[in-house]
Amino acid sequence: xxxxxxxxxxxxxxxxxxxxxxxxxxxxxxxxxxxxxxxxxxxxxxxxxxxxxxxxxxxxxxxxxxxxxxxxxxxxxxxxxxxxxxxxxxxxxxxxxxxxxxxxxxxxxxxxxxxxxxxxxxxxxxxxxxxxxxxxxxxxxxxxxxxxxxxxxxxxxxxxxxxxxxxxxxxxxxxxxxxxxxxxxxxxxxxxxxxxxxxxxxxxxxxxxxxxxxxxxxxxxxxxxxxxxxxxxxxxxxxxxxxxxxxxxxxxxxxxxxxxxxxxxxxxxxxxxxxxxxxxxxxxxxxxxxxxxxxxxxxxxxxxxxxxxxxxxxxxxxxxxxxxxxxxxxxxxxxxxx
Amino acid sequence: xxxxxxxxxxxxxxxxxxxxxxxxxxxxxxxxxxxxxxxxxxxxxxxxxxxxxxxxxxxxxxxxxxxxxxxxxxxxxxxxxxxxxxxxxxxxxxxxxxxxxxxxxxxxxxxxxxxxxxxxxxxxxxxxxxxxxxxxxxxxxxxxxxxxxxxxxxxxxxxxxxxxxxxxxxxxxxxxxxxxxxxxxxxxxxxxxxxxxxxxxxxxxxxxxxxxxxxxxxxxxxxxxxxxxxxxxxxxxxxxxxxxxxxxxxxxxxxxxxxxxxxxxxxxxxxxxxxxxxxxxxxxxxxxxxxxxxxxxxxxxxxxxxxxxxxxxxxxxxxxxxxxxxxxxxxxxxxxxx
Numbered sequence: 222x223x224x225x226x227x228x229x230x231x232x233x234x235x236x237x238x239x240x241x242x243x244x245x246x247x248x249x250x251x252x253x254x255x256x257x258x259x260x261x262x263x264x265x266x267x268x269x270x271x272x273x274x275x276x277x278x279x280x281x282x283x284x285x286x287x288x289x290x291x292x293x294x295x296x297x298x299x300x301x302x303x304x305x306x307x308x309x310x311x312x313x314x315x316x317x318x319x320x321x322x323x324x325x326x327x328x329x330x331x332x333x334x335x336x337x338x339x340x341x342x343x344x345x346x347x348x349x350x351x352x353x354x355x356x357x358x359x360x361x362x363x364x365x366x367x368x369x370x371x372x373x374x375x376x377x378x379x380x381x382x383x384x385x386x387x388x389x390x391x392x393x394x395x396x397x398x399x400x401x402x403x404x405x406x407x408x409x410x411x412x413x414x415x416x417x418x419x420x421x422x423x424x425x426x427x428x429x430x431x432x433x434x435x436x437x438x439x440x441x442x443x444x445x446x447x448x449x450x451x452x453x454x455x456x457x458x459x460x461x462x463x464x465x466x467x468x469x470x471x472x473x474x475x476x477x478x479x480x481x482x483x484x485x486x487x488x489x490x491x492x493x494x495x496x497x498x499x500x501x502x503x504x505x506x507x508x509x510x511x512x513x514x515x516x517x518x519x520x521x522x523x524x525x526x527x528x529x530x531x532x533x534x535x536x537x538x539x540x541x542x543x544x545x546x547x548x549x550x551x552x553x554x555x556x557x558x559x
Numbered sequence: 560x561x562x563x564x565x566x567x568x569x570x571x572x573x574x575x576x577x578x579x580x581x582x583x584x585x586x587x588x589x590x591x592x593x594x595x596x597x598x599x600x601x602x603x604x605x606x607x608x609x610x611x612x613x614x615x616x617x618x619x620x621x622x623x624x625x626x627x628x629x630x631x632x633x634x635x636x637x638x639x640x641x642x643x644x645x646x647x648x649x650x651x652x653x654x655x656x657x658x659x660x661x662x663x664x665x666x667x668x669x670x671x672x673x674x675x676x677x678x679x680x681x682x683x684x685x686x687x688x689x690x691x692x693x694x695x696x697x698x699x700x701x702x703x704x705x706x707x708x709x710x711x712x713x714x715x716x717x718x719x720x721x722x723x724x725x726x727x728x729x730x731x732x733x734x735x736x737x738x739x740x741x742x743x744x745x746x747x748x749x750x751x752x753x754x755x756x757x758x759x760x761x762x763x764x765x766x767x768x769x770x771x772x773x774x775x776x777x778x779x780x781x782x783x784x785x786x787x788x789x790x791x792x793x794x795x796x797x798x799x800x801x802x803x804x805x806x807x808x809x810x811x812x813x814x815x816x817x818x819x820x821x822x823x824x825x826x827x828x829x830x831x832x833x834x835x836x837x838x839x840x841x842x843x844x845x846x847x848x849x850x851x852x853x854x855x856x857x858x859x860x861x862x863x864x865x866x867x868x869x870x871x872x873x874x875x876x877x878x879x880x881x882x883x884x885x886x887x888x889x890x891x892x893x894x895x896x897x
Contacts, residue, residue: 465825466826467826477820478820480818481822484822484832485784488803488804489619489621492833493833495830496830497826501829
């Protein structure tokens, strides 16, 4: 082991609204040698996710907030470069919660071994990682679509949304994606095979949903909240299921979250709206990954990553791409060459 | 049959905000003789319900709107005074959808026979009628409380709320009612046996919910919407169920409905929010009525009606008591002496 300097990004202040560069502290520390049962991972790719914005806030949530002065939490993919866990040999590719840093010393048992020859490493941060698993269980367990149902998904060109829509197609549904801009819409329709795509930036959402969901919406998978959630609520079919997976439009609010004015559509349509957190399915992650790996092998499920280089110092600005809708597919920060 | 004049209240205009007297037309028509399979009912009591406000609005809902010029829709209890349906003899007590009028000529098969010796007629518009059945299925089928759960119900001194809370107590739950004013709070706590009551008019809802639901809310049965829904969402326990039964605080809005800003608590707590309409349980009404009649007989379930006299001409002002929170128990308009 010859790595000694570890560049890290720590949370310096709790952001108000959009995170600013001054909310972060950039430090170079010594790499910590792995203790008993630990391994040292060289981080190659970091997963940048909308949920990270929530982890920066104080207060009770589904996971404790990142503390001030703590390395920012992040999932990643990397390679084992030193090991004190006999089950991991040097050179093994792994994913885990590494944080925004170049090297992570973590417990071997917290890692997931991945096969870099079966799929590029970034795919393990996307369809074969948390976003894919979130899509899989959110759709199948909470959305519970039946063949022939109309499924609408927002953030359709994002990591979770693209997989939700493709799985819904595999399950025999009519799938309508909502995304920002003609390029993303063309992608989900032409490359991913959604039945229709709505550009929320240029179309009237209500009119577009009426046109594209003539029988109403049976499953709405919400990644964005705000006006989009309201428009979809207004179009629910009887007995519809709304999956609350995220609300990226609201994460940087400095005013209260916009609650869905049309929530009484749940009453009129005997519909339900339910939140989901992927961690609850930890015991079943393998089931999701096996199903999706098979679909990938059969050519039924595609992955797309938006890989940004620049290393951990580029983290603050790269993260903002999510909130500006600039990413196209799963946003990944490349930290080092594989 | 010697009744000839039938005083009726018809919808004259779609109300904006609180219904005004000028939104109604008062007419005296001839009673219509029952045709084949029909009976003539002398209306004794009419059920006044928050849901009526929704029926006055145009637009798609769970039931068609009342048309302009149509007798206002209402459930009621009465006595058969002429019959062209061999299964109904004169003198039989019945409930049905009679409308705001003194006499109703309706299909025999649309009626429900009730036993006026087993319970006073107004009880068949309350615990043993639609509000009770709504409470029963909303709680047991959507709320699904387990023994030991904390159940919170708003509109706790109203027709649905009082029954929800009492059934939750029967099922072994800790029950907290939200009602307006010390008298209603004392009623639900001392007479109905709720564990606690919160006076939303004088208490800080958030603080009171924290104090009275130390382990969070497992089931929130919402009859009111607005700030109360938001405060309860903020206090949900993991896996909580929110039953959307009504939103009386929002029915007379002239501005958009206040959506629940705290809906992301559904995500954090993996909770669900689901609407219910009692009509969906029509095939199972008997099950609910039998269960509740037995609880009444055992002294476990109480009914309370707020009976207002004055006949159908008093309908407009009496209805407003609901929206001003002035009714205490199920609001019933007495139309004639039994």
